[in-house]
Amino acid sequence: MSxxxxxxxxxxxxxxxxxxxxxxxxxxxxAFLAWTWTADFPGDLTVTGYPGGLQWxxxxxxLLTLVLALASYGVPGLRWTSPSGSDNGLLYAAFGGAAVTxxxxxxxxxxxxxxxxxxxxxxxxGVASLVxxxxxxxxxxxxxxxxxxWGLRLAKTDQPLPTARQLPSTVEVLLIxxxxxxxxxxxxxxxxxxxxxxxxxxxxxxxxxxxxxxxSGLLPRLRALTIKHRPIATGAAFAAAAGFPFTQxxxxxxxxxxxxxxxxxxxxxxxxxxxxxxxxxxxxVAFLGVGAYAAALVSGSPASPIHVQFPFWAAMLTGAAxxxxxxxxxxxxTLRLRGDYLAIVxxxxxxIFRITMNNLNGTTGPKIxxxxxxxxxxxxxxxxxxxxxxxxxIAGVExxxxxxxxxxxxxxxxxVVLVFARxxxxxxxxxxxxxxxxxxxxxxxxxxxxRLKLLAFxxxxxxxxxxxxxxxHVSYTVTPDQxxxxxxxxxxxxxxxxxVILGGMGxxxxxxxxxxxxxxxxxxxxxxxxxxxxxxxxxxIILMRVRPxxxxxxxxxxxxxxxxxxxxxxxxxxxxxLTKTGA
Amino acid sequence: xTTTTAAAPATTVGAPLLDVRGVTMxxxxxxxxNDVSLTVNQGEIVGLIGPNGAGKTTFFNCLTGLYVxxxxxxxYQGKVLPPKPHLVTQAGVARTFQNIRLFGNMTxxxxxxxxxxxxxxxxxxSAILRGPGFHRAEAASRQRALELLEFTGLAAKAEHLARNxxxxxxxxxxxxxxxxxxxxxxxxxxxxxxxxxxxxxAAEQLVFAIRDLGIAILVIEHDMKFIFNLCDRTAxxxxxxxxxxxxKETVQNDERVITAYLxxxxxxxxxxxxxxxxxx
Ligand SMILES: Nc1ncnc2c1ncn2[C@@H]1O[C@H](COP(=O)(O)OP(=O)(O)OP(=O)(O)O)[C@@H](O)[C@H]1O
Ligand SMILES: [Mg+2]
Numbered sequence: 047m048s049x050x051x052x053x054x055x056x057x058x059x060x061x062x063x064x065x066x067x068x069x070x071x072x073x074x075x076x077a078f079l080a081w082t083w084t085a086d087f088p089g090d091l092t093v094t095g096y097p098g099g100l101q102w103x104x105x106x107x108x109l110l111t112l113v114l115a116l117a118s119y120g121v122p123g124l125r126w127t128s129p130s131g132s133d134n135g136l137l138y139a140a141f142g143g144a145a146v147t148x149x150x151x152x153x154x155x156x157x158x159x160x161x162x163x164x165x166x167x168x169x170x171x172g173v174a175s176l177v178x179x180x181x182x183x184x185x186x187x188x189x190x191x192x193x194x195x196w197g198l199r200l201a202k203t204d205q206p207l208p209t210a211r212q213l214p215s216t217v218e219v220l221l222i223x224x225x226x227x228x229x230x231x232x233x234x235x236x237x238x239x240x241x242x243x244x245x246x247x248x249x250x251x252x253x254x255x256x257x258x259x260x261x262s263g264l265l266p267r268l269r270a271l272t273i274k275h276r277p278i279a280t281g282a283a284f285a286a287a288a289g290f291p292f293t294q295x296x297x298x299x300x301x302x303x304x305x306x307x308x309x310x311x312x313x314x315x316x317x318x319x320x321x322x323x324x325x326x327x328x329x330x331v332a333f334l335g336v337g338a339y340a341a342a343l344v345s346g347s348p349a350s351p352i353h354v355q356f357p358f359w360a361a362m363l364t365g366a367a368x369x370x371x372x373x374x375x376x377x378x379x380t381l382r383l384r385g386d387y388l389a390i391v392x393x394x395x396x397x398i399f400r401i402t403m404n405n406l407n408g409t410t411g412p413k414i415x416x417x418x419x420x421x422x423x424x425x426x427x428x429x430x431x432x433x434x435x436x437x438x439x440i441a442g443v444e445x446x447x448x449x450x451x452x453x454x455x456x457x458x459x460x461x462v463v464l465v466f467a468r469x470x471x472x473x474x475x476x477x478x479x480x481x482x483x484x485x486x487x488x489x490x491x492x493x494x495x496x497r498l499k500l501l502a503f504x505x506x507x508x509x510x511x512x513x514x515x516x517x518x519h520v521s522y523t524v525t526p527d528q529x530x531x532x533x534x535x536x537x538x539x540x541x542x543x544x545x546v547i548l549g550g551m552g553x554x555x556x557x558x559x560x561x562x563x564x565x566x567x568x569x570x571x572x573x574x575x576x577x578x579x580x581x582x583x584x585x586x587i588i589l590m591r592v593r594p595x596x597x598x599x600x601x602x603x604x605x606x607x608x609x610x611x612x613x614x615x616x617x618x619x620x621x622x623x624l625t626k627t628g629a
Numbered sequence: 630x631t632t633t634t635a636a637a638p639a640t641t642v643g644a645p646l647l648d649v650r651g652v653t654m655x656x657x658x659x660x661x662x663n664d665v666s667l668t669v670n671q672g673e674i675v676g677l678i679g680p681n682g683a684g685k686t687t688f689f690n691c692l693t694g695l696y697v698x699x700x701x702x703x704x705y706q707g708k709v710l711p712p713k714p715h716l717v718t719q720a721g722v723a724r725t726f727q728n729i730r731l732f733g734n735m736t737x738x739x740x741x742x743x744x745x746x747x748x749x750x751x752x753x754x755s756a757i758l759r760g761p762g763f764h765r766a767e768a769a770s771r772q773r774a775l776e777l778l779e780f781t782g783l784a785a786k787a788e789h790l791a792r793n794x795x796x797x798x799x800x801x802x803x804x805x806x807x808x809x810x811x812x813x814x815x816x817x818x819x820x821x822x823x824x825x826x827x828x829x830x831a832a833e834q835l836v837f838a839i840r841d842l843g844i845a846i847l848v849i850e851h852d853m854k855f856i857f858n859l860c861d862r863t864a865x866x867x868x869x870x871x872x873x874x875x876x877k878e879t880v881q882n883d884e885r886v887i888t889a890y891l892x893x894x895x896x897x898x899x900x901x902x903x904x905x906x907x908x909x
Contacts, residue, residue, distance in 0.1 A: 465757055472756035472767070473742075473749055480732050480743045487730035490693060492718035492747030492810050501753060 050189065057184030066140060066185065067115040069178025073143050074108030076174050077101040079167025082154050087163075088241040091154070094167070099244055100150040103251045104171055107143035110255060111178055114139050114262060118185070128262040129208065133185040135262025140175075140182035142254025146247050147175040153243045218271050223282050225268050230286035230293075236566060237290075237299050237306075245570035280463075287456055291449035292441065300448040301520075302569060307455040308334075308517045309537045310561035311462050313545040314554065315509035320543065321551035322470055323502035324482025325381070326389040328531065329396020331539040333507040335529035336372045337365035337514020339403065342421040342524045343414075349421045351414055358427050362515045369511020370504050372399075377503035381496055384485065396531055396539055403526035420525030427454070427519050434519070451520045458516055459558075462509050466554055469505070478502055479552075534578055536565050548589055550596030559597055643671030646845050647722070647814050652691050652701035654684070654869075661687040663869035664701070667847075669814060674836065674846045676860035678853070678880075680889055684869040685849045686727055689816055693717050693724050705814065719747045723812035725803040727819045727849070733792030737783055737802055740791050741774035744809025774809060781805040781835065797828040804835065808844075815839060817848040821855055833858060857881070865889070 053062065081091040081101065089099015097105050114136040117128040128135060151172050155161045213221075232252070239245040259265045272279035291300050316330045344364055346355025356364060380391040407417025415421065426435025426447070434450040445453075469475050477498050480488040489495050518524050532540035541564050549560025567585065568578055589597070647669040654662040661684040669675045679685050690696040692703050697712040704710060710717050723744075732740050749770055755763045778784045781801045786794060791802060800820055807815055820836070821829045829852065836859055840846055850856045856863055857877045864874040867889040873880055880886055 468759060469753060469756045472763075473746065473751045473770070474753055474756055476735070476739055476743050477746055479735055479739075483732035483734060484730050486695070486714075487726065487732065488743070489714040490695070490718060490724055490726075490730075491744050491806065492715045493743070494715045505753065 051186045052189070053186050054183040054189070055180065057181075059184075059186065062181050062184030063115065063118060065181030066136065066178050067112065067119070067181070069174055069176075069181050070108050070111035070115050070140070070143070072108075072174035073147065073171060073178055074105060074112055076167060076171035077105035077108060079170060080165045081150070081168035081171060082158065082163050082165055084158065084163065087154050087157050088243060091150075091168075092165075100146070100153070100247045101171075103146045103244075103247045104143065104150065104175070107139060107146055107251055107254070108175070108178075110258060111136065111139040111143050111182070114258065115178075115182075117262075127264060129267055130261065130263030131208070132188055132261060132263070133182070134187045135258045135260075135264075136185060137182040137187050138254050138258035138261055140179045142251050142258060144175040144179040145254060146251045147171050149247055149250055150243075153247075157243070215275075219275055219278050222268070222271055222275060222279050226279075226282040226286040230289055233562070234290060234293050237302055238294075239570060242571050245566070249567070284456065284460055287459075288453060291445055291452055292443045294449065297446040297448045300446065300452050302565075304448050304452040304455055304520055306562050306565045307452060307459050308513050308520065309542075309545070309565050310558045311455070311459045311513045312510045312537060313542050313549070313557035313561040314459075314462050314466055315506045315513070316542050317546045317551065317553075317557045318466060318469070318478075318509070319502050319506035320546050321553070321557075322475060322482065323478040323499055325499060325502060326386075326392070326543075327503075327506070328389050328393035328539055328543065329376075329399070330392070330506070330510065330542050331529045331531075331537055332396045332399035333369045333373060333510035334514040334517065334537065335399055335403065335524070335526075336369040336507075337511030338518040338524045338528075339415065339421070339514075340365040340368035340511070341515035341518040342424050345421075345424045345518065347421050347424045349416055349419075349423060355425070358429050362512060365515035365518075366508045366511045369514065370508040372511075373504045373507025374500065377500045377507075381499045381503060393531060393539075396529075400526045400529050403529075415526070418526060420523050420528075421518075422523040424518055424522055424524070429454075448520070451516065455513075455516050455520070458512055462512070463554055465505070465509065470552075474498070474501065534582075535568055536561070544586065548586065548596055550598035553596070553598050556596050556598035563597075645669070646671050646673075646706060647692070647847070648704045648707075649692065650702050650704075652688065652698045652703065654687050654691050654696055655699045660869050662691060662698070662866075665866070665869075665871045666701075667864055667871065667874070669845050669847050671813075671845055672840065672843065673862065674840055674848065674860050676856040676863035677847060677849045677866060678851070678856055678863060679866035683866040685866055686818055687869075688866065689724060689818055689849065692816065693722060715747070718810050718812075721811070721813040722816065723807035723810045723814075724816040725800070725807050725818055725820060727822065729796075729799050729803055731791040731799055731802060731806070733790065735791055736787065737778065737789050737791055737794065738771075738774055738787040740802055740806050741777055741809045742770055744806040745770045745773060747810050777805045777808050780808075780838070782831075797824050797831075800824070800832070801835070804839075808839065812844060814845045814847065817846060819849050819851065821850065821852055829855060 057065070077097040078095055078101075080094045083092060085092055087099075089101075091098055091101055113124060113127055117124045117126075118133055118136055151161075151164060151168055154163055154168065236245065236248050236252070239248055256265070290303055294300050312330070312334050315333075316327065319325050319327050319330065341361045341364065343350045343352050344354055344356040344361050346353070376392070376395050380388055380395075383391060402411075403415045404417050405411045406414040407419075410417075426433060428434070432438070432450075434454065435447050437444050437446050438450070439445075470478075477488065477493045480491065480493060481495055481498060485495050521528070528537075530538050532538055536542070536545075542561075545560035545564050546557045547560075548564070549558065550556025568582065571578060571581060645668045647667075649665065649667045652662055652665050653660065663684075665688060667675070667677075677685050677688070687696065691698040691701075692710075694710065694712040694714040694717040702709050705717075705720050705722055708720070710720055710722070732743060735743070749766055751763050751766050775784065775787065778787055781804060783794075783798060783801055783805060786798065791799065794802060800822075804815075804817070804820065817836070821832050824832060833855060836846060836848065848856070848859065860877075862874065862876060863880045865872050865880060865883070865886050867885070872885045872889070873883045
């Protein structure tokens with residue numbers, strides 16, 4: 047693989063390092079200055095001596111750059127932060143610092159009308175972050191040789207890391223726990239951001255920090271650790287997720303978090319259908335709807351024509367079963383189709399579901415769903431005497447309604463993760479992937495394609511229905527308009543598919559991460575109003591350009607999309623000629 | 630891998646395994662396979678040759694249920710095979726493809742494990758619950774798959790992605806994957822296409838080794854040396870019709886074979902871009 051290790055701006059190594067370190071230090075310090083004179087800009091950046099709002103992001107970036115710069119110097123005790131020994135991570139960190147600082151400066155200028163609103167502190171921050179960046183550009187970084195691509199594009203090859211120092215198991219586990227605690231803090235920060243500027247800055251910084259940490263080798267190290275201690279890592283991840291409501295003082299963001307979980311769980315269910323079995327389902331949200339409607343009908347809501355109130359477990363089973371039946375009914379005739387046809391038919395069925403729910407209103411059809419008004423006033427769940435609608439004091443923290451539902455949903459998510467992981471790695475899962483890869487060959491291997499596709503469809507539907515039963519209670523009301531193909535807010539079929547593809551097809555964490563982002567971005571960027579979908583589209587294009595395999599690449603997809611980066615093996619002779627000559 | 634080197638015909642040629650009666654396949658006006666009958670006996674290696682476009686692959690597709698023959702029946706061990714690929718494999722007839730059709734983004738080992746599909750039963754619930762039965766079956770499948778990789782000489786590449794294998798090894802993997810379904814009859818469609826002489830030689834040894842496992846083989850090839858080294862019997866297909874069948878001498882000395890290959894104008898002899906299966 048041809049990469050070279052050269053600076054982008056020719057500087058002597060010593061000077062480059064010094065400039066980077068000084069710039070990083072100055073950036074860090076500048077976060078404590080006043081950047082603007084008025085508190086009109088959200089977050090109050092007028093205080094000297096204490097960072098506020100976006101300054102925290104600059105501070106984080108500055109510190110990370112400083113630490114990586116010192117590691118690059120080889121300062122003992124900090125070298126562990128850069129196991130790869132490459133300065134690419136440092137460059138990304140410096141980039142992140144400059145990006146988030148200049149984003150803030152521009153945001154101030156736009157919000158307050160003019161750069162005149164910047165205090166000297168703001169200028170110092172801007173200059174310092176650029177100094178760090180220039181210094182980092184002078185460091186020898188691994189990149190594609192000149193001429194093959196534009197100067198800055200860093201090489202994608204991940205050289206194997208030097209073997210890690212052997213740590214005692216307990217220390218490794220502790221590291222995992224600390225990492226997940228930091229992760230929880232970072233995600234909580236993102237969910238809790240109160241204004242669009244801060245969230246945008248957060249996203250920018252998060253992107254660069256993740257890139258920096260993976261190039262420095264820290265994230266790959268962590269990944270290796272989590273693979274080594276998988277059960278503990280999974281446990282820590284769920285413990286961190288369960289910890290979220292305990293960090294909250296009001297229900298404002300726990301409701302967001304509960305809805306993220308619902309969306310993410312449904313996306314994971316869709317990943318079975320799309321990511322594993324390769325069936326493009328454009329009407330998947332209908333299964334969520336079936337589950338929600340089924341649960342609403344048996345919830346004891348006064349608007350439900352069936353005046354029964356199932357206990358929660360029975361309602362869940364009803365929702366999941368109803369969804370599964372619906373899945374089989376749709377799947378049985380359509381799964382004989384291949385490729386594009388299936389996409390079109392599922393798209394149609396998704397719409398049919400919504401329209402049918404609209405029409406079962408007593409005038410255009412039997413009175414079951416109340417039409418467009420939906421089924422309102424769905425009572426809160428009560429599980430073993432624990433009413434999820436009320437506040438409870440747990441471990442000294444008062445958990446409100448949405449916190450309760452969040453925790454309940456987390457259990458459902460855990461169940462779906464378990465199903466996905468276990469089925470994906472089994473005879474059935476392999477058959478699905480085989481069908482996705484080449485259905486004809488799969489059938490020639492003795493796989494009953496139709497039956498397995500139907501199984502994937504039914505399982506996916508069933509899991510979405512399960513999530514739907516919780517959703518009905520979380521949102522009090524189910525209406526047909528919650529289940530459309532596309533609109534500006536999730537969940538809808540288009541966003542679900544985007545979550546799977548952006549996150550990473552065939553992986554577990556991919557759709558979870560993708561769904562979280564796709565839920566938060568439109569929610570937090572409501573100030574963009576009319577341009578929201580445009581911004582969303584641009585984000586999608588950028589992401590697909592940078593990481594076609596999704597944010598979390600599955601081992602296979604990574605190989606698939608970055609073929610050129612893999613040490614090439616002998617390629618088939620005259621393949622094109624051969625593939626043409628019939629089977 | 631194997632020690633068999635002699636081209637001696639198998640001594641234990643047994644009862645008929647595959648019995649094809651009057652198979653005809655028409656695509657609209659084109660008769661790609663015309664009233665072909667053929668038997669393959671236990672322990673036999675039978676060759677199928679013919680110019681490009683003669684209908685060999687189409688004939689294979691009729692046997693394996695990829696195409697439903699317009700006329701005729703295919704029976705295996707006395708039972709008529711239903712025209713469904715997975716049922717044919719289940720019955721014990723496995724195949725490879727002329728244009729390699731591996732599961733490119735699965736590992737080599739996973740490809741072979743997929744081949745075990747019909748011989749294992751673990752379903753959805755078993756996979757979710759992961760009882761001891763599941764682990765036992767999974768371990769057994771793995772064991773068997775690794776044996777087959779050992780047998781075909783791919784053991785060292787078990788964790789590689791199939792698509793990254795060199796061409797010759799991809800062909801071997803197709804064979805390993807087909808063998809994973811414990812077939813009684815293996816259909817090979819041009820197993821040495823695109824191979825160099827050394828690789829062809831190794832493929833020859835592999836075919837003998839498979840026969841020694843008690844698996845009968847029906848093989849399509851253009852490489853005459855390969856065919857006549859290997860096969861107990863060879864059938865020649867020209868323009869959809871079987872014109873001769875017999876041992877090396879019979880086939881080599883047959884007038885019609887010579888004209889079909891060397892002289893007479895056959896417009897199909899040059900057509901190269903048919904895509905037999907993609908039409909299904
Ligand atoms: N699905 C199909 N639809 C229409 N015609 C087909 C179809 N499949 C095969 N044919 C035609 O049948 C004929 C026989 O093709 P086939 O692929 O069986 O030849 P072959 O003997 O395998 O040739 P080769 O040695 O090149 O592999 C060709 O004329 C081909 O175009
Ligand atoms: Mg052919």
